Amino acid sequence: MKLLNSIKKDFNTVTFALIPLAIVINLAIGYLVSVLALPIFLDSIGTVLVAVICGPWAGLATGLLSNAVGGILLDPFFFPFAPVAAVIGFVAGWLATAGFFRSWWKAALAGVIITVGVVIVAAPIRLIVFGGITPNSVGAITSLLVASGQSLISSVLTATTLSNVVDKVVTALVVFGILKGFPRRTLGRFPRSENVI
Amino acid sequence: MAIIEIENLTYTYPVENFPALHGVNLRVEEGEWVVVSGENEAGKSTLCCIIAGLIPSVYRGKLEGTVRLCSLDVCQASRKDLIHRVGMVMQNPFHQISGGRFTVAEEVAFGLENLGVPRPEMHWRVNDMLAQVGIAHLARCSPFSLSGGQQQLVALAAALVMHPEVLVLDEPTSQLDPQASQKVLAVVQDLQKQGLTVVLVEHRLEWAAEFASRLVILEKGTICADGLPAQVFAGLAGRASGVHFPAVTLLGFQARREGLWPAGRPLPVTIEQAVRGFRR
Amino acid sequence: MFDAAPGGWLYHLNPLTKLSVSLAFILLAFLLPSPLVSLGLFCLAILPLSLWGGITLPMLNACLRLVAPAAGVLLVVQGLFYPGGQTAALRAGPLVFWQEGLAYAGLISVRLLIMVSAFSILLATTPPAKLAMALQQAGLPATFAYVLAAALQLLPEARQRALVILKAQRARGLRVSGSLLARARAVLPLVVPMISSTLVMAEERAVALELRAFRSGVKPTTYYEIEDAGVERTVRWLCGLLVLAAGIYRLWL
Numbered sequence: 159m160k161l162l163n164s165i166k167k168d169f170n171t172v173t174f175a176l177i178p179l180a181i182v183i184n185l186a187i188g189y190l191v192s193v194l195a196l197p198i199f200l201d202s203i204g205t206v207l208v209a210v211i212c213g214p215w216a217g218l219a220t221g222l223l224s225n226a227v228g229g230i231l232l233d234p235f236f237f238p239f240a241p242v243a244a245v246i247g248f249v250a251g252w253l254a255t256a257g258f259f260r261s262w263w264k265a266a267l268a269g270v271i272i273t274v275g276v277v278i279v280a281a282p283i284r285l286i287v288f289g290g291i292t293p294n295s296v297g298a299i300t301s302l303l304v305a306s307g308q309s310l311i312s313s314v315l316t317a318t319t320l321s322n323v324v325d326k327v328v329t330a331l332v333v334f335g336i337l338k339g340f341p342r343r344t345l346g347r348f349p350r351s352e353n354v355i
Numbered sequence: 356m357a358i359i360e361i362e363n364l365t366y367t368y369p370v371e372n373f374p375a376l377h378g379v380n381l382r383v384e385e386g387e388w389v390v391v392s393g394e395n396e397a398g399k400s401t402l403c404c405i406i407a408g409l410i411p412s413v414y415r416g417k418l419e420g421t422v423r424l425c426s427l428d429v430c431q432a433s434r435k436d437l438i439h440r441v442g443m444v445m446q447n448p449f450h451q452i453s454g455g456r457f458t459v460a461e462e463v464a465f466g467l468e469n470l471g472v473p474r475p476e477m478h479w480r481v482n483d484m485l486a487q488v489g490i491a492h493l494a495r496c497s498p499f500s501l502s503g504g505q506q507q508l509v510a511l512a513a514a515l516v517m518h519p520e521v522l523v524l525d526e527p528t529s530q531l532d533p534q535a536s537q538k539v540l541a542v543v544q545d546l547q548k549q550g551l552t553v554v555l556v557e558h559r560l561e562w563a564a565e566f567a568s569r570l571v572i573l574e575k576g577t578i579c580a581d582g583l584p585a586q587v588f589a590g591l592a593g594r595a596s597g598v599h600f601p602a603v604t605l606l607g608f609q610a611r612r613e614g615l616w617p618a619g620r621p622l623p624v625t626i627e628q629a630v631r632g633f634r635r
Numbered sequence: 636m637f638d639a640a641p642g643g644w645l646y647h648l649n650p651l652t653k654l655s656v657s658l659a660f661i662l663l664a665f666l667l668p669s670p671l672v673s674l675g676l677f678c679l680a681i682l683p684l685s686l687w688g689g690i691t692l693p694m695l696n697a698c699l700r701l702v703a704p705a706a707g708v709l710l711v712v713q714g715l716f717y718p719g720g721q722t723a724a725l726r727a728g729p730l731v732f733w734q735e736g737l738a739y740a741g742l743i744s745v746r747l748l749i750m751v752s753a754f755s756i757l758l759a760t761t762p763p764a765k766l767a768m769a770l771q772q773a774g775l776p777a778t779f780a781y782v783l784a785a786a787l788q789l790l791p792e793a794r795q796r797a798l799v800i801l802k803a804q805r806a807r808g809l810r811v812s813g814s815l816l817a818r819a820r821a822v823l824p825l826v827v828p829m830i831s832s833t834l835v836m837a838e839e840r841a842v843a844l845e846l847r848a849f850r851s852g853v854k855p856t857t858y859y860e861i862e863d864a865g866v867e868r869t870v871r872w873l874c875g876l877l878v879l880a881a882g883i884y885r886l887w888l
């Protein structure tokens with residue numbers, strides 16, 4: 159009951175107004191980064207943002223819906239990775255509640271912990287749905303590792319970790335940096351603003 | 356019975372140290388058209404939010420005194436009860452679009468949908484309102500494809516479709532060109548004649564004074580003048596109040612100083628009044 | 636990816652029906668681990684359906700763009716390095732392609748084909764707005780239906796805007812093929828204002844939503860109604876049963 163009430167408190171009108179905008183941030187920045195051919199994704203900034211100021215469940219919802227929208231508008235391969243996006247949101251929100259978004263180094267550490275969550279959920283999906291080799295940079299790294307003699311499973315784990323850890327640390331730092339200097343007046347309207355002020 | 360009754364209102368936003376409004380008393384009768392003006396940060400938007408019932412339910416903070424709307428205590432009333440009584444249109448046309456609806460008709464219907472209004476009633480109310488505001492031809496367009504002026508008309512229709520008794524307008528035309536502004540105000544004027552109570556925040560008194568039945572000036576969170584436009588202008592003469600007097604009124608001042616305008620005669624606010632005054 | 640224009644009978648179906656059929660195809664492909672079943676599904680169900688609905692071209696286009704590269708890499712990597720490889724299928728110099736590896740790659744590729752083609756049937760014939768509406772009618776809470784619809788509506792415009800900004804940056808000397816650092820440096824000035832303005836906009840949107848009785852506690856109605864013929868409901872039930880049967884077969888047989 160207590161949990162249900164706290165979830166209800168997190169999902170206020172401002173949260174519902176923010177989530178669609180955060181989804182758009184995820185997908186638009188992810189797209190921009192891919193156009194620029196940068197070696198990271200940056201496609202979960204919006205999810206982490208919502209998670210930090212609106213709580214883990216709102217973060218989870220943002221992740222799930224982000225991939226639903228990506229699947230509908232961009233390409234169907236977004237759908238199978240929805241659980242990964244959800245985990246990013248949930249873990250980030252949970253870490254924010256534990257105070258991880260109050261200093262630079264803690265935010266960076268949060269990025270590392272989020273990566274652990276990502277690897278645990280993403281690796282099985284990569285293996286089951288894509289046979290380990292996804293049609294992107296992670297798949298390319300996996301292929302190289304497999305070719306160098308590693309087993310498929312350890313290659314997938316290594317490739318997922320490598321490609322995510324920088325990305326998630328940068329994501330967490332960007333979110334921290336933006337929220338740090340933000341006027342309290344605006345931040346105060348979000349249900350978990352105490353996570354950053 | 357006044358439709359808006361504000362007594363001894365003091366309100367402080369959360370986290371702030373100083374009240375945005377203090378000691379405010381305001382009674383507005385049904386069918387009045389009150390224009391609110393004053394310098395930046397005077398508390399005009401805050402007053403609008405209070406009348407529209409967004410404070411303290413949405414903005415929280417500390418509110419003292421009483422605010423009654425159609426005899427309903429705004430602090431205790433639910434959104435559902437308030438929404439039939441007061442509508443609000445804000446400054447930025449783009450930010451007032453809900454974003455969740457793909458056509459203008461649905462956008463206007465969004466509020467009715469959320470109140471669970473049955474579909475047939477919703478259809479005629481929306482169609483009526485679109486026609487009344489003059490955007491029936493846009494019903495099937497995307498709200499995002501419209502110009503700022505058209506978007507503001509959509510926002511107006513969305514507020515009016517709830518059939519409110521009071522309409523609060525917070526600088527609704529400050530981002531529109533003169534033509535679009537005229538259109539928005541023409542619609543409001545029509546409805547006001549049918550009995551709608553209007554509270555309009557406006558900097559450009561030049562033309563707001565034309566239809567205002569009453570002018571309220573805010574200064575640093577308090578009401579510093581309240582009355583017929585001509586009286587208010589006369590009272591404010593020579594004070595730095597951040598109010599832009601209409602050119603005709605300034606002309607009246609000058610004329611009075613030069614003895615061309617009798618001291619007892621109210622200052623002109625519109626060109627018509629000036630002409631009539633000079634002819635006499 | 637798709638631009639669902641009115642026309643064709645698939646367009647007029649309830650999006651939920653198309654969604655159930657697509658999901659059923661995909662689940663069947665995953666529950667029955669035989670490339671033949673999946674290939675059969677594609678040739679005997681999805682392809683005819685797309686022909687009938689007049690969307691074969693966009694569907695095949697999507698498959699070519701998404702599945703073909705994945706399949707290519709899979710065939711090479713799994714063919715060469717499959718751990719259980721025993722029967723050589725092809726020798727090219729020092730390289731050996733194992734039959735088991737190729738078969739596994741084939742299975743995965745056909746599944747991906749089913750995934751993309753099945754969703755294409757839904758997505759190429761359904762405007763996003765209609766999908767969100769249908770989900771709300773089917774019981775998705777109005778709040779989440781709003782989130783979905785708002786994001787679906789905003790994204791195309793935001794991507795366009797991002798591209799315009801990028802173009803402006805290019806005009807000012809940013810080279811997309813430039814050094815990593817230069818490109819990385821170009822991203823931050825785009826990202827930061829985008830997020831800041833989002834927070835402010837969320838605040839204002841929330842007020843706008845409150846003024847429209849969003850979350851007023853009443854069960855919302857919808858302005859348009861999406862038709863739901865009895866036949867369509869039957870089809871959805873059948874899809875469910877089919878998947879259930881496949882699941883039981885998979886677990887016990």
Ligand SMILES: Nc1ncnc2c1ncn2[C@@H]1O[C@H](COP(=O)(O)OP(=O)(O)OP(=O)(O)O)[C@@H](O)[C@H]1O
Binds near residue numbers: 368394402
């Ligand atoms: N959300 C908020 N939280 C805290 N303080 C606020 C908030 N909005 C406004 N204020 C403060 O309240 C005071 C009144 O602001 P308000 O926006 O009502 O003025 P205004 O007369 O509408 O000004 P403007 O002409 O710029 O629109 C100002 O000091 C402002 O800084």
Ligand SMILES: [Mg+2]
Binds near residue numbers: 399400401525
């Ligand atoms: Mg204001």
